[in-house]
Amino acid sequence: MDFNFTDEQSMVRDSLTRLVRETYDYETRNGVIASESGWRPEIWAQLAELGLLGMPFSEEDGGFGGGAIDSMIVMEEFGKGLVVEPYVPTVVCAGGFLKHAGTAAQKEEHIGGIVDGSQIFAFAYAEPRGRYDFADLETTAKKSGDSYVLNGHKAVVIGAPWATHLVVTARTSGGQRDKGGISVFIVDKSADGVVTRDYPTVDGRRASEVYFENVSVPADALIGEEDGGLPLIELVTDEAIAAQCAEVCGAMKVAHALTIDYAKQRKQFGVPIASFQVLQHRMVDMFTEYEQSVSMTYLATLRLGDDENARKQAVSAAKVRIGQAAHLIGQEAIQIHGGMGMTDEMAIGHYFKRLTIFDSEFGNVDHHMKRHIALSS
Template sequence: MDFDFTEEQTLLRNMVQSFVQDNYDFDSRMKIVRSDSGMSRENWSQFAELGLLAAPFDESLGGLGGGAVDTMIITEEFGKGLVTEPFLPTVVLCGGLLERHGSDAQKDMHLPPLISGEKIWALAYSEPKSRFNPANVQTTAKKDGDGFVLSGLKSVVNGGPWADYLIVSARTSGEGWQQDGISLFIVDKSADGVASQDYETIDGSRAADISFENVKLSAEALLGTLDAGLPLLEEALDYGIAAICGEAIGGMHKAHLATVEYCKTRNQFGVAIGSFQALQHRMVDMFMEYEQSVSLTYMVNMHVGGDAASRARAASGAKVQIGKAGRYIGQSAVHLHGGMGMSEELNVGHYFKRLTAIDAQLGSIDYHLKRFGSSEAA
């Protein structure tokens, strides 16, 4: 299998890498994270100017015609810099849903301001009792004339505090965990009845619990087919996993490098601690976990556009490996740095926090192990 990148993809990597190095050093990131908003609108505008927000979209829609691998390249470099701006929820999750399943009118209305950086989006699908299962939806959208009335609560909406628009999953028929009867809706976050409780997450990003109280939606708010939104949502989440795996391997790479460099310079008993065989073994194990994660990340990004069964297996398999490796590499990096590894002043602790958050984002290890097993049995 060919894992070589094209010349255009190499240029894309170099461009994003240069931006992160010039504008997202550790001190600059900490200023952004500690600000009231938690993101930089200036950086977001620069993403748009550089074409990063347009990268995965078809040229007919104003995009650059890239694919999942191009998105992975961007997120990997973002992972190295611990970029907090909402590329994943806006471009990958919501932008992908609009491109693949939106009507022509929805694409014309929403994709240009998304690509230009004017509007930010978030995917509101998780609920307090859903336990990562997108089919467990209690939020309802009841018919009201030609439109709908939306009511319910969505939890841990990543990027929710910054969002102008939301894509919300709601039950339009059936109940409980039924696969059928789920629909997706485009919701203006400023609409009457929408309330957002914003908070900072462990990794310095922002999320929100968003409630909907009798929010009136027009028929044009429906994304895709009525009662058939779950396959679209699962597809979007798998694309999201492919992208977030790229971010994770970027973070793992930097955490491992920082640990190796530290062990070369930290002296104990008159020698560098990197000369201790036990610590060398630990750093080799970290590297092996990283390399396995890279392989599975490439694999899922090459399969994410395939049939649903293959996509689900690839996404869940990669997410399990990323979760296990991220936990091991992050914990080992902190351990080998000693107590200072958890200090705010050292980047290693921040990589550990982000890798820990990625483990829980878009489904935990346990959830994806079960999903992978179910797909294999099928």
């Protein structure tokens, strides 16, 4: 199989490498995440100007005809700089819902805004008691004339402080954990009854607790089929997992490089600790885990277009393997750096936090191990 990238994809990677290197150095990022807003709208506008926000959309929808591989390239470079801008919630998640199930009117209203950077989305799916079960929903959407009325609470909605719109999962029928009866809606964040509590996350991003108090949305806010939204949610979240796997691969690569550089500089007994064979072995283990993670990311990305069972197996396998690798690489990096590695003065601590948090998004290692076993049996 040919794993070479096209000339256009290589050009995108080169452009992103330069952008991240010039605008996301360690000190600049620290200043950004410590600021009141927690991000830079001018960087988002620059991503739009470069065409990166429109890359995964078809030309018919106003995009540039790319796909999951292009998102993988973007996310890997973002991972190297620990970029906090909400690419996954907006382009991968909201864009995925619109691509797969949006009506012509919804695509016309929203995809152009995503592409030019004027519309920013957050994906409100998680609930305090739902764990990783997308069907465990207490948020409800009840039909009222030509509208739906939403009530409920969504937790840890990444990117919501910056969002103009929310993609919300809600129960339109059935019991709390039924696989059927789930629907997906686009909600204007400024709508009456939407209440948010914003906060920083441990890995430098921003999130919100989002409360819906009798929020009325029109019937045309429904994405896809009423009561039949779970397969669509699983498809889009699998695409998001593949994109985040690529992001974490980028972060792993930098974490490994930072660890090698530190080991060459740090001295014990008058020699660099990089000369100690036991530490060399540990750094080789880190590199091996990184290389396996890249291969698993490629596999998951390429399988996104396969049938449902094959897609889910590949994505869960990648989430398990890369979650384990992220844990090992993050832990080893901190161990080799010593206590200094956990201070804000050293970049490795920030990479460790992102590698650690990855495991809790869209299902952890244990969750995806169980899903993979169930699909394989």
